[in-house]
Amino acid sequence: MTCFLFFIKNWEIPRRREGGYAAGGGEEKMEGLSPEVLECNIIYENMKPGDENDLQRLQKALNENTKWPSAYLFKFIVPKAKLAALTDIFAESTPSLRDSKNGNYVGFTVEVRVPSSGAVAAIYRRAAAIEGLIAL
Numbered sequence: 001m002t003c004f005l006f007f008i009k010n011w012e013i014p015r016r017r018e019g020g021y022a023a024g025g026g027e028e029k030m031e032g033l034s035p036e037v038l039e040c041n042i043i044y045e046n047m048k049p050g051d052e053n054d055l056q057r058l059q060k061a062l063n064e065n066t067k068w069p070s071a072y073l074f075k076f077i078v079p080k081a082k083l084a085a086l087t088d089i090f091a092e093s094t095p096s097l098r099d100s101k102n103g104n105y106v107g108f109t110v111e112v113r114v115p116s117s118g119a120v121a122a123i124y125r126r127a128a129a130i131e132g133l134i135a136l
Contacts, residue, residue, distance in 0.1 A: 055121040062117035069115045075136035076108040076127060085130045089123060
């Protein structure tokens with residue numbers, strides 16, 4: 001099973017009060033996600049891409065829920081002036097780009113086939129060096 005991880009500050013999945021799976025603080029519940037994927041999503045609600053503890057937790061969850069090699073979806077928001085640095089990390093891939101309303105930031109999404117959870121963590125480490133970058 002592939003486990004796609006992302007921040008869950010803004011849910012884009014239908015919520016309900018009863019049934020489904022617990023989300024966030026446990027007050028709201030969700031339906032439509034497998035327990036494994038939901039667990040991964042909740043673990044990384046506040047992940048910082050350069051934090052070694054977070055990266056170790058990410059690797060552990062990926063290893064428990066993913067068969068390697070696997071596709072992994074990376075999503076970032078980056079200051080427009082730093083876009084080239086992020087693009088260099090994914091030189092062999094074609095990202096989807098979306099400018100922010102005022103044009104100061106760019107939404108960056110790319111799916112990459114990676115050999116292991118260590119490769120995912122290495123990419124997050126490189127991206128964390130980019131000033132102003134936000135991982136989603």
